[in-house]
Amino acid sequence: MxxxxxxxxxxxxxxxxxxxxxxxxxxxxxxxxxxxxxxxxxxxxxxxxxxxxxxxxxxxxxxxxxxxxxxxxxxxxxxxxxxxxxxxxxxxxxxxxxxxxxxxxxxxxxxxxxxxxxxxxxxxxxxxxxxxxxxxxxxxxxxxxxxxxxxxxxxxxxxxxxxxxxxxxxxxxxxxxxxxxxxxxxxxxxxxxxxxxxxxxxxxxxxxxxxxxxxxxxxxxxxxxxxxxxxxxxxxxxxxxxxxxxxxxxxxxxxxxxxxxxxxxxxxxxxxxxxxxxxxxxxxxxxxxxxxxxxxxxxxxxxxxxxxxxxxxxxxxxxxxxxxxxxxxxxxxxxxxxxxxxxxxxxxxxxxxxxxxxxxxxxxxxxxxxxxxxxxxxxxxxxxxxxxxxxxYTHRVLLPTMAWRDSVPPAAPESLKIQKGSGYGLVSWNPSPTASDGEGATQYLLYRSYTLPIDFSDIRNAVFRGTSTNWVEDTRFNYPDEYVYVAATALDRHQNESAPSNIMGISPGGTVGTGGEQDLPVTFRLHQNFPNPFNPVTIIPFELGMESPVSLRVYDVLGREVATLTDGVESAGYHQVQFDAGRLTSGTYFYRLVAEGKVMTKKM
Incomplete structure (x- = not known):
């Protein structure tokens, strides 16, 4: 027995x-x-x-x-x-x-x-x-x-x-x-x-x-x-x-x-x-x-x-x-x-x-x-x-939302940035502005991914949840052979979730992919895409010193336009656009930003 x-x-x-x-x-x-x-x-x-x-x-x-x-x-x-x-x-x-x-x-x-x-x-x-x-x-x-x-x-x-x-x-x-x-x-x-x-x-x-x-x-x-x-x-x-x-x-x-x-x-x-x-x-x-x-x-x-x-x-x-x-x-x-x-x-x-x-x-x-x-x-x-x-209960989860109680999500966190330290990455962002219903964020989530795009529907990518803080240290940013991408979202009292902040990344060399400064820019600037090389998705960041019509297009080595990523008026500040080259053949490509009466071009 x-x-x-x-x-x-x-x-x-x-x-x-x-x-x-x-x-x-x-x-x-x-x-x-x-x-x-x-x-x-x-x-x-x-x-x-x-x-x-x-x-x-x-x-x-x-x-x-x-x-x-x-x-x-x-x-x-x-x-x-x-x-x-x-x-x-x-x-x-x-x-x-x-x-x-x-x-x-x-x-x-x-x-x-x-x-x-x-x-x-x-x-x-x-x-x-x-x-x-x-x-x-x-x-x-x-x-x-x-x-x-x-x-x-x-x-x-x-x-x-x-x-x-x-x-x-x-x-x-x-x-x-x-x-x-x-x-x-x-x-x-x-x-x-x-x-x-x-x-x-x-x-x-x-x-x-x-x-x-x-x-x-x-x-x-x-x-x-x-x-x-x-x-x-x-x-x-x-x-x-x-x-x-x-x-x-x-x-x-x-x-x-x-x-x-x-x-x-x-x-x-x-x-x-x-x-x-x-x-x-x-x-x-x-x-x-x-x-x-x-x-x-x-x-x-x-x-x-x-x-x-x-x-x-x-x-x-x-x-x-x-x-x-x-x-x-x-x-x-x-x-x-x-x-x-x-x-x-x-x-x-x-x-x-x-x-x-x-x-x-x-x-x-x-x-x-x-x-x-x-x-x-x-x-x-x-x-x-x-x-x-x-x-x-393999992972922590959010509570179900009740649309009849509150259906308005909070505004997204702003100006997320990474400062690379010795053995850690310091991620910070500006608090979310007040939402249309007058409520602010009560908590923040930080998502991390080693590939793009970040899957915000997968709770396993949420590596941090804080009630009052707007920064987090994470030693995993020190990996020498991996790209790491992060973005933050905001939660309100009913755990409605905001759209994500801008995405930032750390390259294998340890540098911040989009630049460390996230203050309101005073000049026009086009950053290097990241990751680079990439397969098949990359992010192209740029900054504007003023509101301006913006055109961001991708060209092949013969000068033929292969993609239009942005074509409209954008506000002053930091922006980033995701480019998916999955339908293109392998080769060399360039991206060109036209704004504020200026033109900048970079090689991917």
Whole structure:
């Protein structure tokens, strides 16, 4: 038996990667959301149980975010309101017991704000941060939860529904909707978050009988059935928040991570070919409608089942969500925790699930539950990280863009130049001007290639990403036998990418191919093309001291024109034109620049 187990393990570790290597490595994606939930309720992921020191909590959160970044995760969904409490400074709700041990007790350092620290660390590790709220849950467990005298269940007991040991806000009360919205909008207005996020808890999984009968009698003017009325209550909150969030900050995303089944086909022909619990009827969450109405920017259904599972087949549900996205983003909630005891799913199941996600048109990524599994020292955690990095997440990627939130790219960086040092190249550029929507660049990417043209669609060519710097050192520019070409692009807050800057290169001799100075020229100048010799693409740089009609043409040794590269008015400054000689025969060619009433000619 031990030998058989080891044999199968070897198959998983060595054979399976070989089968999928080409699929994941040969053509890596440039954009994909790779998220992780950071659950604070019951200290699932953070802070560590019993750790009430602000300094220690910041250190452990930094370690967690660092582990996620090393796994090439690019977004975190950070729980800040587990049960009408706060893991941030709030005048509306008490400090969370999961932060200090007792609800309502402030951290020992009065300046400490966990959400501000999380945002700061997220920027440090290039992680988008979505603030995760539980809209209705008030008391997790009445027998064990700490409840402050300022908690909403104490100050407004008439707003509370009780289901066994669970207490929740009554979704049917207009005052509750207004209260929940005010809590969320307080965070949106005061914190630099990237998104607002809900999970799957609306009405309770245990079901509703007569607990809300008084509210139903008093707040049902249209005479709906109890089921339709409850769904309408949740719909009103989702619609209200969509309007409020985007009126305040249009760039902030709003999304929900519901239970993975909307409706089964047996209940509705539009549903999925499944037989499990339905969020539509069990939790009164009409998630498909939220997509159809455009009330959410993304949906992250928790598809926590195996491929081939009869009741809820992953291979059926993911395509169903893809087909019901209504042009919004779908991110699949991954049951990463099930790789560990007591489920012990094989790692290749997760790898195959991610592969299936990528076969869909409207599935733009995954969110893993939960973050702690990326930093455990257990063998399964190492296998998870190694498998994801070698098969699924082979390179860092950008986030998917949302055209309905922001479709205007930033302006391109300007005047990129290289200064050759001893064993390094110093690349610098001028910051991007303000774009047409009034936004500036928030980050820059530096692309490097040993051939022209640079392929900006291949994320593997992006060798540097910086949040505030506009220069980078790279010892690879010291290669004596290779041409190296670089260009920069800019990213805005939604990771729209600009056009590239000018391209610069270093020749085998170590010189900067287009000249080191990139200040606004005061005179007309034609530079030597680079690379030279070339096959078949080269770049011809030139400079103008003033706006002028420009003609740049290529001739053969007999003086016959073989290409017109530029023929029009150009502004003062540095310019470069790419010339592809692939259709020409080998030989000697010249290029001639006519501008400012002057003529210059150079041999290629």
């Amino acid at each position: 031990p030998f058989r187990f080891r044999f199968h393990s070897l198959l998983v570790i060595y054979v399976f990667p070989l089968i999928l290597h080409a699929q994941f490595v040969s053509n890596p994606l440039k954009r994909e959301l790779r998220g992780a939930w950071v659950a604070t309720v019951s200290n699932i992921d953070w802070p560590l149980l019993g750790d009430y020191s602000p300094a220690s909590q910041v250190t452990s959160l930094s370690t967690l975010f660092d582990s996620l970044s090393k796994a090439r995760i690019n977004a975190v969904f950070f729980q800040i309101r587990p049960s009408c409490d706060a893991l941030y400074k709030s005048q509306l709700e008490p400090w969370s017991q999961w932060l200090t041990g007792t609800q309502g007790v402030a951290p020992s350092d009065t300046s400490y704000d966990p959400l501000k620290e999380a945002i700061r660390l997220a920027r440090t590790y290039n992680l988008e941060l979505h603030a995760w709220f539980n809209p209705y849950r008030a008391v997790v467990n009445t027998t064990s939860s700490s409840v402050a005298t300022t908690h909403i269940s104490v100050t407004h007991p008439e707003w509370i529904l009780t289901f066994g040991t669970l207490k929740m806000l009554d979704p049917g009360l207009p005052a509750v909707r207004e209260y929940v919205a005010s809590v969320i909008m307080d965070v949106v207005s005061r914190y630099d978050i990237d998104g607002v996020h809900f999970d799957d808890y609306f009405y309770p999984y245990s079901g509703v009988t007569s607990e809300d009968s008084a509210t139903y009698a008093n707040y049902n003017p249209l005479g709906m059935t109890p089921e339709d009325w409850r769904r309408d209550n949740v719909n009103k909150l989702i619609s209200m928040l969509n309007d409020s969030i985007h009126a305040a900050k249009s760039r902030v995303k709003f999304g929900v991570s519901p239970f993975g089944i909307w409706m089964n086909q047996s209940s509705n022909p539009l549903g999925s070919a499944t037989a499990g619990t339905q969020s539509y009827s069990a939790l009164y969450a009409d998630t498909r409608r939220w997509l159809q109405e455009g009330w959410v920017d993304y949906m992250a259904p928790q598809v926590y089942w195996l491929r081939g599972y009869t009741i809820a087949d992953y291979s059926i549900l993911v395509p169903w969500w893809d087909q019901n996205s209504f042009s919004r983003h779908i991110y699949i909630g991954q049951a990463t925790y099930r790789l560990f005891p007591s489920y012990n799913w094989p790692v290749y199941e997760l790898i195959q699930q991610i592969a299936l996600n990528r076969q869909q048109t409207n599935v733009y990524g995954s969110i893993h539950f939960s973050a702690k599994y990326f930093q455990r020292s257990a063998y399964a955690s190492k296998q998870l990280n190694d498998s994801l990095r070698s098969l699924s």
